[in-house]
Amino acid sequence: MSLWLTRIIPDPRSREARRDGTNAVDLHHRLMSLFPDDIADTTARQDLGVLFRTETTDDGGHRILLQSSLPPDLDRLPSGYGPGTTKSLAPLLDAVRPGLAVRYRIAANPIRKPGRTTRELYNLSAVVPLRGAAADDWWTRQAETAGLRITALHSTPLDAARGTRRSDQRHIRHDRVQFDGTAVITDTEALRTRLTGGIGKGKAYGCGLLSLAPHRGDQ
Structure with missing residues (x-):
């Protein structure tokens, strides 16, 4: 079993990031867009083990925690959306x-x-x-x-x-x-x-x- 955890720090200057921050459906679609397109829409989230949570950081900003069975392609994020890092949860x-x-x-x-x-x-x-x-x-x-x-x-x-x-x-x-x-x-x-x-x-x-x-x- 493989699991990956990705942290994304949305940039408040990004229009797409601000919109996703107020709409859980849009954020769901945004995160699913980081994975291969050839997985059936009706089962994609379950097949990829995608779960996520938004959190407030200590400095008053926000972050997205994304867990998945495949590492996401962060290059699929819109330009300026915000930085992200991925690590294995194997340990x-x-x-x-x-x-x-x-x-x-x-x-x-x-x-x-x-x-x-x-x-x-x-x-x-x-x-x-x-x-x-x-x-x-x-x-x-x-x-x-x-x-x-x-x-x-x-x-x-x-x-x-x-x-x-x-x-x-x-x-x-x-x-x-x-x-x-x-x-x-x-x-x-x-x-x-x-x-x-x-x-x-x-x-x-x-x-x-x-x-x-x-x-x-x-x-």
């Missing part, structure tokens, strides 16, 4: 083992889908975004199925991922919460599966990328 994958303490980060779409009776009783929509303790509980359950035992958790609400799909003009919205903290690996195979496949809904639009790093207690 991280090789280090994954039960009992290893790690730091994690994920921007996810924690939701609940109430049954029809509950929706009618409480006038709820088919998909209910979760916040606060309910979102934390959601992530803890997801982490357990991904082979992680949470030891520390901090959650931060983020702006929703929004955009309009080109194929049918359908408006897209995925509420997001960022989860940071520490955990201990309990199941290596489950973790590798979720690292490559992502977690939760909205994976095409900036949700579900799980990032790990070794954790040392004095950090």
Whole structure:
């Protein structure tokens, strides 16, 4: 299994970068354009293992983290879009083992889908975004199925991922919460599966990328 992590720093002077920064659908198409054109559109993201997340940097700027099973061709970015670098995640994958303490980060779409009776009783929509303790509980359950035992958790609400799909003009919205903290690996195979496949809904639009790093207690 091969995984690559690419960091792109969008230049705020670039019109294309500014547009992508406000539209998750446009950013999805931008990142998919960095890969070969001969992969079927309907399965390209899954076939390439493409997951991404946008983050605010310490200096107030922004960066895009892109994970994929093939290294992207950064020369396909528009001129002036911003610099990018790609590295292999092989050392991280090789280090994954039960009992290893790690730091994690994920921007996810924690939701609940109430049954029809509950929706009618409480006038709820088919998909209910979760916040606060309910979102934390959601992530803890997801982490357990991904082979992680949470030891520390901090959650931060983020702006929703929004955009309009080109194929049918359908408006897209995925509420997001960022989860940071520490955990201990309990199941290596489950973790590798979720690292490559992502977690939760909205994976095409900036949700579900799980990032790990070794954790040392004095950090």
